[in-house]
Each structure stands twice: as structure tokens, then as C-alpha cells.
Amino acid sequence: MIELKKNVAFTGPQGPVVLVIMDGMGIGKNPASDFVKQANTPNLDWLHENALYTKLRAHGVAVGLPDDGDMGNSEVGHNAIGCGRIFEQGAALIGKAIASGAMYADGSVWHELITHVHDQASTLHFIGLLSDGNVHSNINHLESMLRKAKEQGVKRARIHALIDGRDVPPTSAFEYVERFETFLDALNADGTVDYCVASGGGRMNITMDRYDANWDMVKRGWATHVKAEGRTFASMQEAVTTFRAEMPGILDQDLPAFVIERDGVAVGPIVDGDSVILFNFRGDRALEITKAFEADELKEFDRGGKPDVMYAGMMQYDGDLGVPARYLVTPPAIDRTMSEYLSNAGVKQLAISETQKYGHMTYFFNGNNSGKFATETWQEIPSDVCPFEDAPRMKADEITAAVVKAIEGGEYQFIRLNFPNGDMVGHTGRVDAVKLAVEAVDEGVGKIMAALKQTNGIMVCSADHGNADDMCELDKKTGALVLDEQGNYKPKTAHSLNPVPGIVYDPSGLANARLADVPNAGIANLAATCITLLGFEPPEDYAASLVAVG
Ligand SMILES: O=C(O)[C@@H](CO)OP(=O)(O)O
Ligand SMILES: [Mn+2]
Ligand SMILES: [Mn+2]
Incomplete structure (x- = not known):
């Protein structure tokens, strides 16, 4: 059986570790095209200034794609986050x-x-x-x-x-x-x-x-x-x-x-x-x-x-x-996922999202397997069937409420969730709706932070790839907006090649978490980060933890 060793210097926080995946919310290159930047995001802004904050690679070879011209996507992103290593992908x-x-x-x-x-x-x-x-x-x-x-x-x-x-x-x-x-x-x-x-x-x-x-x-x-x-x-x-x-x-x-x-x-x-x-x-x-x-x-x-x-x-x-x-x-043989390690260590885990990204947090996260490990609970909030530009909050409020309840309930030591808004609304190309989508995620993050502050838990907040951060076509060389004959920008509906934030928020400070020196960090490093913050030593072949503790 695969096992995790307890870390003697830090044995885990009092409250849960919560991994927030803000689907499709990366860090843009040009503010004119970056609707994560343009949205009103007091909580993410606060985290940028006051929490541990780094940039993570989420596209190309960093997630097992053929080359760095390939944008990231949810499958390879959640695979990398969940299994802590980079596998050559489909x-x-x-x-x-x-x-x-x-x-x-x-x-x-x-x-x-x-x-x-x-x-x-x-x-x-x-x-x-x-x-x-x-x-x-x-x-x-x-x-x-x-x-x-x-x-x-x-x-x-x-x-x-x-x-x-x-x-x-x-x-x-x-x-x-x-x-x-x-x-x-x-x-x-x-x-x-x-x-x-x-x-x-x-x-x-x-x-x-x-x-x-x-x-x-x-x-x-x-x-x-x-x-x-x-x-x-x-x-x-x-x-x-x-x-x-x-x-x-x-x-x-x-x-x-x-x-x-x-x-x-x-x-x-x-x-x-x-x-x-x-x-x-x-x-x-x-x-x-x-x-x-x-x-x-x-x-x-x-x-x-x-x-x-x-x-x-x-x-x-x-x-x-x-x-x-x-x-x-034959697909990549993704084995020894973080969910399996944590299950063997007896860590109770909750995975949660709405239908559109539910399988991302369960099936993709567990290496394209639909089976559940012993200590896992999976919770699906039904998505609406509608154009998401008309309902950009999607189910962010319901997801947040369920996560806050789980944090306060104290049953789970590890909670992972996906907010689909930045990505699903990003794909519509409708920038005003994208701003509202990002703002809904920011509010959710704020409520999760407050609950973690109450319970002395820790949040790891990141994204699987970019999308809302790159809503307009940019000139490949200069990075300037590309305009059509009428002077209008050209909307983009695809994912981006941009990095994503890697944030660790530890309100109690008990973990004494500080950023470790990890060259070329990517989203595959998030698994070891969560395992470290839960009080264990990550498996040796996992991409290194972004933080040192204790
Ligand atoms: O909608 C999808 O299928 C893809 C884009 O093709 O998006 P994501 O990888 O974020 O699920
Ligand atoms: Mn995605
Ligand atoms: Mn997408």
C-alpha cells in the first residue's frame, strides 16, 4: 500500500486545508484583454499583497502537452494538480x-x-x-x-x-x-x-x-x-x-x-x-x-x-x-494520485463542484478514473442548462455555501472545489459577463477565507489554466490588442497560455508556511503543497511543494 509519512515539524492545521481551483482564471499579459484584472476582486487583490503568492505554469510541457504552444486545459490541468507529477498526455x-x-x-x-x-x-x-x-x-x-x-x-x-x-x-x-x-x-x-x-x-x-x-x-x-x-x-x-x-x-x-x-x-x-x-x-x-x-x-x-x-x-x-x-x-498510466495517498492516510476528503466541472474535481483529479477512494465524499451541485453569459454567477454561491458548511462542520481535513465561472463564461467571449463571473468567484473566495480564519484552516488557491485573463486577440509579438477594420477588438473564446496564481493563505500562521525556492514551478506542484500543509511529507517523486512549513 502506498503511504505518506507524517511530518514531525508540522503535523497539520487545526482546520481543513481547502484547495480552490478557479477554473480558467490566469494572469494576463495585457490588462485590456485580462478580465480577471478588470473585474472588481478585493479578496484576490488582498491575497496578492498579503498571502504567499507565486505564478505557476499551466500550459505546454508543464502539464504534459506536446509543446509550449499548446494552451492548458481542464483535463491535463486537473490531472497534474491531482497526481502531482507530469505525465505525457493524450x-x-x-x-x-x-x-x-x-x-x-x-x-x-x-x-x-x-x-x-x-x-x-x-x-x-x-x-x-x-x-x-x-x-x-x-x-x-x-x-x-x-x-x-x-x-x-x-x-x-x-x-x-x-x-x-x-x-x-x-x-x-x-x-x-x-x-x-x-x-x-x-x-x-x-x-x-x-x-x-x-x-x-x-x-x-x-x-x-x-x-x-x-x-x-x-x-x-x-x-x-x-x-x-x-x-x-x-x-x-x-x-x-x-x-x-x-x-x-x-x-x-x-x-x-x-x-x-x-x-x-x-x-x-x-x-x-x-x-x-x-x-x-x-x-x-x-x-x-x-x-x-x-x-x-x-x-x-x-x-x-x-x-x-x-x-x-x-x-x-x-x-x-x-x-x-x-x-x-493507451492513455497515460496516471497512478498514485493525491486522493489515494490521503485516503490511505485516513484523511477525510470532500470534492465539490457544479455539474459542468464536477468530473474535473473527481474523475480528472483522480487521473481519469471514476472510482472513489475510501475516505472521499463527492458532492455535485446541479448546473443550470442555459447560456452561461446570461447567468455568470452560475452556482458559485451554492458551491461556496456547501464549502463553508463543510469547513465549519469539521468532518473533512481536505476539501477541494472548482469554481467554473471564469472558464465557462470565458468561453462565451462576452466580456461583461466574464467580469461578473470573476466577481462571483472572488466573493466565494472571500467567504471561504473567512471560514478558514474562524477554524484555523489553510487555503491553497489556484487555477487549472487561463481563459478569462485573455479575452481578446493580442498581437503575438507586441502583446497589443488586435483590432478589426472597424477598430473593434477580436473576442477570444479559447483558453490562454498564461500562468496562473499559486496562493497559500494561512490565517493562523501556525504552519509557518513560507515560499520555497522551486524553479519552473507549475500546477503539478500543488499536490505536494497540499500534502505538506496537511502535515505529511509528499512522495519523493511528486513535483516539490511550493512551501516549506514548521
Ligand atoms: O469546454 C471544454 O471542453 C474545454 C475546452 O475545450 O474546457 P475545459 O478544459 O476548461 O473543460
Ligand atoms: Mn478548466
Ligand atoms: Mn474551458
Whole structure:
């Protein structure tokens, strides 16, 4: 059994240690684009001046992504925070499996899927996010697989393309649509194959729901991709153009569903005998559509008959549940998480957030496993199903109230929570709402501080990556706002490459916590920090604690 040693110099605070993750609230480079900075945040400002405060890296190789051009995201961020080490993540592992050819080797799942298509004289389908955001998917992976399929004699492929605008600029669809249609034209040019887009829609409208927040999205995705039911167009280009003309200002992520037809017939319903690859590698938004393909019985919606297909995910999405049954690349083996260590040490732990980020604090935090350790309690506050720019406080007040109650109750020694506001509202690109979102988080932090002061507990406050800190496009060289022809800034909906705060607030001072000298500190250092503040010595191979105590 993995164990923690007690620290003799400091055996833990009287009250709990509370880890606050302010999702998507980093430290911006330009105040004009930084709506964390622009918001009224008396509590965070006070902490900046008076608490232990440092900057932490939360993107690129610091969280296991292929390179420092990759923005952080919730999956890799919470993985790093929860397991205290940096694992090479999905995006990097798939890139390597493709480059080495291991993904396509004889005996691989890929090989099985292709053999199935040959044996059944059927169609190979791909469903996934069409962008190079590298958060949920990468269009390069899709293109590599299509080239390989042609090489291996697959005659018919159909792509069900989800439009992004959330990990890439908000209305950048054509960049990917044009690139992809040109790519397909080249593959089809010699007449030996028939590969085309069959359906699609905005990623926040169909298919990619998470944490059971809104199964209607999956229901719409199923109707679109599998049943080929819905509004029809001759091409993806035509669909996007039409929707934009009909709904001025619509963001790519919200585009309605579309089905592609030729001569009055849908080109690619998914039918018995087909092979289906979900080419998204990240699990949260892949688990529900995977369930729709794999489960014998589904209570969430009526599938109207499930085709008998061979289904695979790009990765295994849930290590505990073993979902999906087939996957192309093995995920990082994230083990010995902080939750497991603390559970073995008998530390009672509470994880809490609202639905939209609930799995971040549980499943992602525990290394993409949905199982709970013995001393853990998980609490979900149901999220509203609404545009979050219209309700930027989201459930911050309810989360705060539950955390304060838990602090005062004295049952838990470690409480971890996620405030989704900065990120979820940040993704809408609506800067006024973002300010209100950040202010709601600041108020929550203030109330948690007050409760910790009463109980002699300690707060560690940070973020998983930036978003609200970078709401406008900035010039890559000068850092100045990029303006359009009318002199308006260009809104950004994606995460940022910015660092995030690492704050330790110890109102009683009993831990005698002081910042340690940790070069290149990142969010992976937060696990050892919490363990240290709880009165234990962190595991030797964990990224070092940001503080020394005792
Ligand atoms: O909404 C999501 O799926 C991602 C962005 O693609 O955001 P986060 O990583 O913060 O969950
Ligand atoms: Mn996040
Ligand atoms: Mn996000």
C-alpha cells in the first residue's frame, strides 16, 4: 500500500486545508484583454499583497502537452494538480503512436476496425472535433487515419465533423472546413475511394455533452450522425454559410446540426456492419456518445434502434470503467494520485463542484478514473442548462455555501472545489459577463477565507489554466490588442497560455508556511503543497511543494 509519512515539524492545521481551483482564471499579459484584472476582486487583490503568492505554469510541457504552444486545459490541468507529477498526455501519446506506426500495427484495434470494414464491405466512420485545438482532438490525427485507410484499401469513409470555435478562434470554422475539403478532394481525386463529410454541427449544440449535464445534445448528435435526420445541405461549407447568414453573430460552437445529402439521399447514416471511430481523445465530452454506441440499454434517450457496429475511441476514456471497450491508443498510466495517498492516510476528503466541472474535481483529479477512494465524499451541485453569459454567477454561491458548511462542520481535513465561472463564461467571449463571473468567484473566495480564519484552516488557491485573463486577440509579438477594420477588438473564446496564481493563505500562521525556492514551478506542484500543509511529507517523486512549513 502506498503511504505518506507524517511530518514531525508540522503535523497539520487545526482546520481543513481547502484547495480552490478557479477554473480558467490566469494572469494576463495585457490588462485590456485580462478580465480577471478588470473585474472588481478585493479578496484576490488582498491575497496578492498579503498571502504567499507565486505564478505557476499551466500550459505546454508543464502539464504534459506536446509543446509550449499548446494552451492548458481542464483535463491535463486537473490531472497534474491531482497526481502531482507530469505525465505525457493524450495529445502527445497519439502523436507518437502515429509517428512510430504503433497505432496502425498488425493486431492493433485500428487493424481490427479496417478488417471489419473489408469483411462487411461496409463504411468507416469518424466522429469528432474538426480543429487543431489539441484539447479534445487534432485534425492531423484524422487526416493521418484517412490516408492510412486509403492505403489499406478502405473504399468508403464518412466524417461526422463537430465544429469547434472553443479551442480555436470563435468563428474560424472555414479554416478547417476548407483545409479538410481540399484534403478530401485530393484523396478522392484518383477515383479509387469515396471519402466525404456526412454530418456535423457545433460542439456545444450536439454530441459533446459532459457529466450528464444535457443529454439532449447527445440525442441530437445521434439523430444527426447515426440516423442522418435533420436539415440537409450539399456540403459542410454550405451549411456553415447558411447558418451564419440566418443567425448573425452565432459562434461556431453553437451552430445547429446538419446532414449532407447527394441527389436527395443522405450520404452517411451509420448502419449495421460499419466501423466507427470517435477521434476525440479527451474523455469528459466523449463518454456520453460512447455510451450511446456501446450500451445495450440506454435510459437517457430513445436511440430508435442501435446499429451493430464496431466502435472504438481514440483513447480509453475511463480507466476504472474500462470505457470504451476498444480504443486506438493507451492513455497515460496516471497512478498514485493525491486522493489515494490521503485516503490511505485516513484523511477525510470532500470534492465539490457544479455539474459542468464536477468530473474535473473527481474523475480528472483522480487521473481519469471514476472510482472513489475510501475516505472521499463527492458532492455535485446541479448546473443550470442555459447560456452561461446570461447567468455568470452560475452556482458559485451554492458551491461556496456547501464549502463553508463543510469547513465549519469539521468532518473533512481536505476539501477541494472548482469554481467554473471564469472558464465557462470565458468561453462565451462576452466580456461583461466574464467580469461578473470573476466577481462571483472572488466573493466565494472571500467567504471561504473567512471560514478558514474562524477554524484555523489553510487555503491553497489556484487555477487549472487561463481563459478569462485573455479575452481578446493580442498581437503575438507586441502583446497589443488586435483590432478589426472597424477598430473593434477580436473576442477570444479559447483558453490562454498564461500562468496562473499559486496562493497559500494561512490565517493562523501556525504552519509557518513560507515560499520555497522551486524553479519552473507549475500546477503539478500543488499536490505536494497540499500534502505538506496537511502535515505529511509528499512522495519523493511528486513535483516539490511550493512551501516549506514548521
Ligand atoms: O469546454 C471544454 O471542453 C474545454 C475546452 O475545450 O474546457 P475545459 O478544459 O476548461 O473543460
Ligand atoms: Mn478548466
Ligand atoms: Mn474551458
